[in-house]
Amino acid sequence: MSRIVLYSTIQMPMFVSTLVNGVVMTTIRTTCQGCGDVELSTEDIALELIGPGDAGSYPFSCPSCMAVQVRPARRRVVSILLATGVNYEIILAPSPITDAEIDQFVEMLDDDDWFSRLTTTS
Numbered sequence: 702m703s704r705i706v707l708y709s710t711i712q713m714p715m716f717v718s719t720l721v722n723g724v725v726m727t728t729i730r731t732t733c734q735g736c737g738d739v740e741l742s743t744e745d746i747a748l749e750l751i752g753p754g755d756a757g758s759y760p761f762s763c764p765s766c767m768a769v770q771v772r773p774a775r776r777r778v779v780s781i782l783l784a785t786g787v788n789y790e791i792i793l794a795p796s797p798i799t800d801a802e803i804d805q806f807v808e809m810l811d812d813d814d815w816f817s818r819l820t821t822t823s
């Protein structure tokens with residue numbers, strides 16, 4: 702049995718891959734706010750990707766106290782989690798700019814003073 706620590710920092714979860722009967726099992730070490738360090742399997746985590754999919758969060762139920770915890774996942778954590786084969790869901794964030802706002806902006810460009818209006822924060 703060999704244990705390979707893939708990545709570890711204070712802010713990020715620790716990924717430990719263990720070879721069991723020729724199959725790689727990945728354990729994710731993260732923290733519960735109540736219990737401290739906890740170990741999860743890839744089945745315990747469902748990654749939620751937001752927008753373009755390079756960042757998100759991963760909610761999980763703490764194996765000790767059963768409280769639902771949510772941890773942020775930056776690009777690097779997301780890529781490691783996906784590589785370990787966790788389930789994931791892509792959540793499309795609502796568009797920050799509406800069609801009406803774009804139309805309003807286009808109309809504004811027809812005026813000669815569009816630039817000064819754009820730079821005025823009134």
Ligand SMILES: [Zn+2]
Binds near residue numbers: 733767
């Ligand atoms: Zn807990």
